[in-house]
Amino acid sequence: MQIFNTLSGKKEKFLPSNPPEVSFYTCGPTVYDLFHIGNGRTFIMSDILRRYLIYKGYNVKYVMNLTDIDDRIIEKSNSMKTKSSTVATQYSDAFFEDIVRLGVNEADYYPKATDHIADIIHLIKKLEEKDLAYSVNGDVFYSVDKFAKYGILSGKKLDELESGARVDVNESKKSPLDFALWKSAKPGEPYWDSPWGKGRPGWHIECSAMSNKLLGETIDIHAGGSDLIFPHHENEIAQSEGAHGQQFVKYWIHFGFLNIKDEKMSKSLGNFFTARDILQRHSVYALRLLFTQTHYRGPLNYSEELMEAATRGAEKLSNFYHELIGSIDSAETKGGTFNTDIYRDRFIEAMDDDFNTPQAVAVLFDLIKGVNKKNTDEGRISKDSLIDLKSFLDQTAIDVLGIINSEALPTKESSGLSDELIKLLIDLRQEAKKSKHYDYADFIRDGLKNLGIELRDSKEGTTFKIN
């Protein structure tokens, strides 16, 4: 298997330290708001990489952190006149609800920075002992000049960075590139006790401390959006390798941006759709198909047209799968054979080549063509071949890519709900919305969706469609 490693700038053979174990850490959300589908792209693609490693027989230990203390959380708590921990809890809960909606498998650990303050302090003390950190009036900074390898990941040169960083005036820092490991608490800010006084951790140190605690000093894969290469991941290397004197990460993986009209989707630019909002209007399988049809490293321009094309593609895959299941029972054992292995080999070849999901998805559409052609040219396919086809789709389109709904889709006749009953639920949802119980309203809508009943809101009211 080949993986593109940001550290070397090329594809490398994947050789984890201790096969079949693989340690895998992805930078997760800062929980100050609902996440958008740009973040969602990173969460979904990271999930697919992990699932493919499992498909290949690796035993993956997968960690995604939650940044639950940070400037943006404090700002939000001030504007909401509440505690920062209340904001963090509210949006952590929302994060967990939304990743389930995105079909993302649960990580082995979701560490939160505030649960690891002791580990963070311990790591900062180690850096101080090694003279890589210094404290000034309750703040602690990393001394970038003292880490010779600084810039190794991003390819940035220290002198160029220094001339570019002059604008960052912070009286306490010895050098403009030095970054905060510990920040002293300003009046009214949340704080923890530390050897340097009351304060809170900087952002970069939490990932170094938590990955070390849960996965050890050297981890196989560390991933995140490409916006994190510099400074976040560069600083993580400086901290972890500075403290432990060991290689921190073997393979650095970075996801391309989800863009809107060629601009990165971000909260600050205001050009975003929350994952929640998109999944009100589109199926998760269509969204995942859209994401997998672009390579994870490349940029992806989101548009409604692309989403509609993906919806048609996802429906085609799903209809094929369910028709296949429907035909197995009545299939003859004597029918023609269909060679699924050719497609299995092509799927593996594509995914082994730096997780080439667009190629892997193309193999699935080719398979549909191949099956249809075989059926028309040579009569029905045998039962054994159909069973093999189904297990191939189960292992690839469902277990790895998550682009087909494996649940049987109910027909109008089998949904078992009369139109009157559905209308009653629509009225109940309306009442819930009126009294601002949006969670209940979403619960009803999602529950109906799982039964194959899609609600459509318009100015005239809500209608439904049975899929």
Ligand code: AMP
């Ligand atoms: P944040 O909550 O901003 O810290 O971001 C959570 C994760 O989403 C990080 O790994 C980011 O790199 C990633 N991310 C943020 N914006 C985008 C985007 N537009 N496209 C892809 N990934 C993104």
Ligand code: ZN
């Ligand atoms: Zn991180």
